[in-house]
Amino acid sequence: MSDTVVTLDVAEKLGLNSEEFDKIKEILGRTPNFTELSIYSVMWSEHASYKNSIKWLKTLPRDGKQILAAAGEENAGLVDLDNGIACAFKIESHNHPCAVEPYQGAATGVGGINRDIFTMGARPVAQLNSLRFGELENDRTKWLMKGVVKGIGDYGNSFGVPVVGGEVYFNKCYTTNPLVNAMSVGIMKKDDMISAIAKGKGNPVYIVGSSTGKDGIHGATFASADITENSAEDLPSVQVGDPFQEKLLLEATLELNKTGAVVGMQDMGAAGIICSTSEMSEKGGHGMRIDLSKVPLRQQNMEPWEILLSESQERMLVVVEKGREKDVEAVFEKWDLNCEIIGEVIEEDRLYFYKGEKLYADVPASTLVLGGGAPVYDREYKEPAYYKEFKKFLIDDVPEPENLQEVVKVLVKNPNIASKKWVVEQYDTMVGTGNMSTNFPSDAGLVNIKGTRSAIALTVDCNSRYVLADPDIGTQIAVAEASRNIVCSGGKPLAITNCLNFGNPYNPEVYWQFVNAVKGMSKACKKFGTPVTGGNVSFYNQTSIDGNVVPVFPTPTIGMLGLLKEKNNQMTMAFKRKGTMVYLIGKSRNDIASSEYLTTWHHIEKSPPPYFDLDEEYRIQKVVEDLIRFSLVLSAHDISEGGLFISLLESGIPKCMGFDITTDAEVRKDAFLFGEAQGRVVVSVSTTRETEFIDFMLQQDVPFSALGHVTKGEIRVDDVSYGFICDLTKDYTESLGAVFQDN
Amino acid sequence: MKFIAEINIMPLKALLDPQGKAVTNSMKNIGFENISNVRIGKHITLEIDADEEERAMEQVNDACNKILANPIMEGYDYTIRKVED
């Protein structure tokens, strides 16, 4: 197959266009052979090159004194936590593999993102995930969700990293194309960072971990001329994750780093050997000479291009100081891992791939990668018609329901609002003995950094309905909500990672969503002082509804890292005892736009995003930060999906407490209880410190108001009973599991 | 008539079989020097009511494709026999 004659037709089958094919010929000064063409096709693919997004990604704020690795430069973002400690974190999508085989798709997604973290020399201490599926009644949704949750659980539980946060959303637009975004977070000594770099002429290049099989090379295979029915049979259509192997790789990598023999290391994810050899070479301004016959293989008869492109999991490329081979090999021997020298670093900007004596590819490394020779496109975009239509929404056209207790009963069981217990209990949330939120639930997951006074706060957020309604504002809200969650847990926001899930970038309306989401993210990240440390872009997420191809809601998932310098600044969302006073920081508004209430109760899908003001939001968060620092509040919980009522309910559930509140005559009662206007936080205050709390608040430039008090169990609004917390808790916590007809 | 089907479900050869690999490696440590290439699958037995063997086989095939095996990752074979009354 390596002998396939290369023509434009073959290039097009590999996903390259004629302009790109010409560029390759220009770079090489000749027509590439099939191996070389395959190399360019994967390295210049959307996935590896970000050719349709990089122009806009570069406009994001990426600098800050806390940032230790520039976005996109290393395997993951790296943030300074002070005292010589750093945090590596990143989020990544595995959407399309999950649509085919949810269990293995999700498992290998978890594996990939964790590899990014420990390849940098950090020990993963926490995972989060953001999952989106179609409507829950749909059988396909149930199949996908069961598989994805089990896949994440089985891989992460065995690998031994706790899940400390996440979100699960349901909407028809994700029916055939679920979104599975996984985030991993690691802690390390600042000086221990391993760079993804190859340098030093003559240094050996190792491949370590699993053997290489024909995984993930479908595209190229079907473009090669003489694929036969037999060869199709030994082509894996799905990749299998091996968390055991990954765990060994983790321990071996961290041990290897202690030897001081490592020059650079990169995880092999998409585009396998070719991606890691070219990116590491380009970064170090060097090249490599590689002998593919040295690569341990899982399947026989693999062509050079198959070995180069293979996406087999649990493998890494390591460049080691010449002369230290024995030290390195001893570590991998100890952990019973494959470890083979497959080549060496050379001075020129060139990658030579041999198999034995025969040279199969000869390409300049720099021309393959992002920022080097890979193409960059400026796509056209256009405001979709729906955008103005959504803005026509008027709350006055929506009748106010007479019986709000009925609304509550429906909302607590709404899968977008109800407890995700059924999901979360399948994940090990406590391994590592660092999860501080198990016994003190909080808006962000808090992880103890043992041996220091500090803890980190972590969250993933995106309400894609808001982003659909207005990509700019909606993405600002996603960042603001992440920040609010960190602040309500006692932390200070530091930086973000993002996972940008959109439809087809060649669709100008989709691209308009993308561009405006990036703009919104920039504004909010600047305001909150949280630079972007990296992440990934996933295009082509679409679902066929009634025969029409519809893009998923634009979903720029924000993963945020925050720091509690003093871990005793930890704040819980839980009400502590009856009689404590409940206050709202921020202002109730006559707003039900894009709320779960509006879509579930009134079935209105077209409305703008809820009220949001970036400056006001920032001021409110600063005030909440101070309230926690001065110990003026006993609990803090932000208001998001489901509005104030659901927020109060969530604060009451942990200790089985109710609440008794009074609404505001100036605001519609449904908007007061269920509206999702942003910039609001519910706090509880002990009666002994209430005067101090009020004095403090009066000096601040943010609105606040008394809501009522915490009760022993009954829930009352304007002296009308809404039932008891234990009954609502049951509906809230059990409804999702009930759909799966077990616990 | 009642038939019994004995079904073997195995991971496709092209796929990594992490379980088989880990067991293969440990065989050597335990002292089984001559054992290699362990692959691990599932064995399922079930009973079918059908007029004739061919109908029973159709049902087994159908069940394997729909639920018992995951065709993306697994292959299957089976034997079928009539239950003596």
Place this chain on the structure above:
Amino acid sequence: MKFGVVVFPGSNCDHDTVYTLREILDQEVVELWHKDTDLQDVDMIILPGGFSYGDYLRSGAIARYSPIMGKVIEFAERGGYVLGICNGFQILCEAGLLPGALLHNQNQKFICKNIYILPDNNEAPVNRLLDKEKPLKIPIAHGEGRYFASPETLSMMRQNNQILFRYCNDSGEISEQYNPNGSVENIAGVCNETKNVFGMMPHPERAADDELGNTDGRLILESLIKIILEKKISYYN
């Protein structure tokens, strides 16, 4: 007291166990590598939780044949103290040091949450100093934790006080409703006949740090340390 925590490939609670013993309970701890055969003169061995060998085949089935396990078995047969937590419990059952077996949870899912357990008696070092009336809040995290033993074995275990803990609710009530995984008789932990080998599915090391807001598990480990130290002192005297 000197503890040895065995590290199998795939163990993932080894660090947590070492941290709890060393930093919180102030004990001497060494790690025992699965390929080694030197027990380094430890007073007690802990087999930690995790997924040794990926838990492929059956939980604990492969780990049980590690070189170190030969020594652990000898150590236990000479009366040495051994505690298996979660995967460690599974390994001890596979190795025949504890009666019974651990099957897939009744709901066929991995379960991780805080549950409550009640000491069944005060006969073994691991529950000697615990209050029989006071339920302890301890996390579980396992896919194969449904304890099973034959009725004959169970009745012998009962007679001999080999049942260490049972699953209950926060007020100590033991019933099927509070059985998280379908274990026979709500059994959460057992010991051998001579009461020197203990196994439990709940993770006491995950409930030992003040910073996590739950220290019920510390009571179990403290009971062990105190009783074993007392015995050691009387032995040398």
